[in-house]
Amino acid sequence: MKVLSISTxxxxxxxxxxxxxxxxxxxxxxxxGSLTVFIPHTTAGIxxxxxxxxxxxxxxxxALERLVPWRGDYRHGxxxxxxxxxxxxxxxxxxxxxxxxxxxxxxxxxxxxxxxDGPRQREAWIGV
Amino acid sequence: MKVLSISTxxxxxxxxxxxxxxxxxxxxxxxxGSLTVFIPHTTAGIxxxxxxxxxxxxxxxxALERLVPWRGDYRHGxxxxxxxxxxxxxxxxxxxxxxxxxxxxxxxxxxxxxxxDGPRQREAWIGV
Amino acid sequence: MKVLSISTxxxxxxxxxxxxxxxxxxxxxxxxGSLTVFIPHTTAGIxxxxxxxxxxxxxxxxALERLVPWRGDYRHGxxxxxxxxxxxxxxxxxxxxxxxxxxxxxxxxxxxxxxxDGPRQREAWIGV
Numbered sequence: 001m002k003v004l005s006i007s008t009x010x011x012x013x014x015x016x017x018x019x020x021x022x023x024x025x026x027x028x029x030x031x032x033g034s035l036t037v038f039i040p041h042t043t044a045g046i047x048x049x050x051x052x053x054x055x056x057x058x059x060x061x062x063a064l065e066r067l068v069p070w071r072g073d074y075r076h077g078x079x080x081x082x083x084x085x086x087x088x089x090x091x092x093x094x095x096x097x098x099x100x101x102x103x104x105x106x107x108x109x110x111x112x113x114x115x116x117d118g119p120r121q122r123e124a125w126i127g128v
Numbered sequence: 129m130k131v132l133s134i135s136t137x138x139x140x141x142x143x144x145x146x147x148x149x150x151x152x153x154x155x156x157x158x159x160x161g162s163l164t165v166f167i168p169h170t171t172a173g174i175x176x177x178x179x180x181x182x183x184x185x186x187x188x189x190x191a192l193e194r195l196v197p198w199r200g201d202y203r204h205g206x207x208x209x210x211x212x213x214x215x216x217x218x219x220x221x222x223x224x225x226x227x228x229x230x231x232x233x234x235x236x237x238x239x240x241x242x243x244x245d246g247p248r249q250r251e252a253w254i255g256v
Numbered sequence: 257m258k259v260l261s262i263s264t265x266x267x268x269x270x271x272x273x274x275x276x277x278x279x280x281x282x283x284x285x286x287x288x289g290s291l292t293v294f295i296p297h298t299t300a301g302i303x304x305x306x307x308x309x310x311x312x313x314x315x316x317x318x319a320l321e322r323l324v325p326w327r328g329d330y331r332h333g334x335x336x337x338x339x340x341x342x343x344x345x346x347x348x349x350x351x352x353x354x355x356x357x358x359x360x361x362x363x364x365x366x367x368x369x370x371x372x373d374g375p376r377q378r379e380a381w382i383g384v
Contacts, residue, residue, distance in 0.1 A: 001225055001227060001232065033383070033384060034292050034383055036162050036223045036225060038223065038224070038232070040234030040235075041234050041236075042176070042177050042178040042184075042236050042237055047344040047348075048298070048344075048348040049298050049340055049344055050298040053332055053333065053334075055330075055331040055333065055337075056332050056337060058331055058332075059330045059340065059341070060337070060341050063328065063329075063337070063338075063341050064341070066328075066329075067195060067323060067324070068191060068195070072194075073190060073191075073194075074183075074187045074190075074191075075183040075186055075187060076181055076183040076184050076186075076187050077181065078181075081183075081184060081188070082191075084177055084178060084184050084187065084188060085187070085192070088175040088177055088218060089217060089345060090344060091219060091347060092175075092176040092237075093222065093223045093224075094348060094349065095223060095294065095349045095351060096349075097257055097292060097294055097383040099257060104257065104294070104296070104381065104383075105296060106295075106296030106297055106298065107296075108297075108298050109296060109297075109298055109348075125225055125232065127161070127225040127232075128161060128162065129353055129355060129360065164290050164351045164353060166351065167362075168360075168363075168365060169362055169364075169365075170304070170305050170312075170365055195323060196319060196323070200319065200322075201318060201322075202311075202315045202318075202319075203314055203315060204309055204311040204312050204314075204315050205309065205311065206309075209311075209315035209316070209319065210319075212305055212315065212316060213315070213319050213320070216303040216305055216316065216345075216346060219347060220303075220304040220350060220365075221350065221351045221352075223351060253353055255289070255290055255353040255360075256289060256290065
């Protein structure tokens with residue numbers, strides 16, 4: 001298992017970790033098969049989406065904030081329940097196929113670590 | 129493959145199955161690698177979220193009900209379309225890394241079976 | 257890895273690909289274990305939901321459109337930001353257990369390719 005350290009820069013922050021996951025896949029020696037990228041947090045998640053136009057990430061985070069506002073009818077004392085729900089909506093892991101040691105992704109796809117309660121020091125775990 | 133039997137207690141009910149999945153991983157003999165927990169239902173799902181403060185689960189289920197109300201512009205004759213959508217939003221499976229026979233989870237993470245049309249007798253399937 | 261070609265028929269279109277994934281599993285020779293169905297697009301996803309009453313899919317797509325309207329406060333120049341978010345909400349892959357060469361699914365479950373910016377020619381990738 002490989003561990004990536006990720007520094008997030010805002011309450012909400014989507015960070016493209018595709019190149020770092022690709023490097024970890026090589027270090028793990030994954031040739032053919034698939035790997036899992038798992039996020040060990042409950043107010044952060046991971047998703048695969050467009051890696052080209054940064055407006056896509058801006059639109060994703062804005063629309064998620066509209067769906068699940070930071071302030072609402074929440075009881076959890078830490079006040080970050082919106083972040084918990086967004087984490088579950090995006091998901092705690094992605095699975096990526098690997099061939100000849102390379103992540104198999106569509107042209108426009110990138111892997112994004114999704115911070116919903118930052119800024120914090122976070123991790124992503126990569127295993128087969 | 130191991131099968132867990134799960135009795136849910138309300139229309140919506142999140143049940144922490146982490147310890148039972150850990151026991152199944154041992155029975156399956158998973159040492160290093162990862163496993164899948166798959167939910168064979170269309171009005172229930174699974175997610176990973178906070179295992180400490182029960183208010184988090186209360187806030188998750190309340191916010192999901194606000195997003196996808198039980199009553200709405202639905203045609204499906206059984207009247208449980210909201211449960212079908214919530215199941216797809218949470219997802220039908222989670223993938224967890226395993227090392228030395230132990231599920232690799234963050235400090236606050238637990239695996240929650242997500243009932244959206246209970247109470248019912250349900251299952252979770254665990255495989256590698 | 258097997259590649260399925262999928263022609264979608266509307267802006268939003270859920271297509272049941274269960275039988276084609278089952279056939280691919282056989283061609284890949286998956287006996288016992290699990291497989292991944294991965295969608296290499298950023299405005300399409302995949303989910304597992306009811307395969308019986310087509311009103312369920314109609315209700316899912318209608319409720320998703322209400323949650324994430326096509327028109328909104330979006331900046332992305334292509335105008336399809338709603339499709340990007342819906343793709344992340346459904347997810348880019350599903351994991352299915354396999355036993356004796358057969359996909360292990362609940363009685364009512366089917367695998368649905370989820371088009372959110374069609375009609376287009378699309379793909380689903382199947383690997384172990």
